[in-house]
Amino acid sequence: MDLRMMGFDDPILHTLQHMLNATDEADKSVNAPTRTYVRDAKAMAATPADVKEYPNSYVFIIDMPGLKSGNIKVQVEADNLLLISGERKREEEKEGAKYVRMERRVGKFMRKFVLPENANTDAISAVCQDGVLTVTVEKLPPPEPKKPKTIEVDNARMNFTFSSVVLL
Numbered sequence: 232m233d234l235r236m237m238g239f240d241d242p243i244l245h246t247l248q249h250m251l252n253a254t255d256e257a258d259k260s261v262n263a264p265t266r267t268y269v270r271d272a273k274a275m276a277a278t279p280a281d282v283k284e285y286p287n288s289y290v291f292i293i294d295m296p297g298l299k300s301g302n303i304k305v306q307v308e309a310d311n312l313l314l315i316s317g318e319r320k321r322e323e324e325k326e327g328a329k330y331v332r333m334e335r336r337v338g339k340f341m342r343k344f345v346l347p348e349n350a351n352t353d354a355i356s357a358v359c360q361d362g363v364l365t366v367t368v369e370k371l372p373p374p375e376p377k378k379p380k381t382i383e384v385d386n387a388r389m390n391f392t393f394s395s396v397v398l399l
Contacts, residue, residue, distance in 0.1 A: 278315075278340045278341060279293070280292065280294075282344070287370050288367050288368060288369050289346070289350060289367070289370065290367050291313065291315070291342075291344060291364075291366040292363060292365050293340075293363070293364045294364075295317055295340055295364045296319070296336070297319045298317045298318075298340070298359070298362070299359070300359040302319070303359055303364060305355070305364075307346075307352045311348075311350065311352070312343060312345055312346070313343070313344040313345075313368065314342075315340075315343075316339065316341040317339070317340045318340065319336065319340065349370050349373070350370065354369035355367065
């Protein structure tokens with residue numbers, strides 16, 4: 232808002248307004264998301280997924296239309312972050328052909344999932360069939376309950392020695 236529009240034409244107020252506007256612009260550029268962040272956010276928003284829990288596993292089902300298994304990456308980062316990504320590239324146009332309409336999504340696909348503590352990151356399998364990726368993460372077996380420790384009670388004799396007893 233311009234202070235002059237409100238009837239204030241003081242040079243000090245004008246300088247103060249200029250300083251405040253410059254600070255706002257600097258904050259916007261510092262806090263602006265990077266291109267990579269925006270691209271990844273769009274990729275995650277456009278990648279639908281279902282997650283199922285079974286007694287012995289977690290199953291992630293992700294639509295990856297038009298991707299072959301060689302174009303899909305399944306990784307575990309930081310011990311508990313499941314990262315699923317891929318990229319569908321635009322088909323090369325054959326001579327004389329041009330798109331009249333292009334609705335199928337091209338570009339990067341990505342999803343990140345934080346795995347539960349009982350996920351066995353050493354037992355993960357992935358299968359892609361008919362454009363649907365199924366990632367299965369086995370569960371770790373539950374820890375065995377601690378059994379009570381039994382301490383054997385010794386039946387030792389107690390020896391008392393009476394030296395002199397004085398009776399009154």
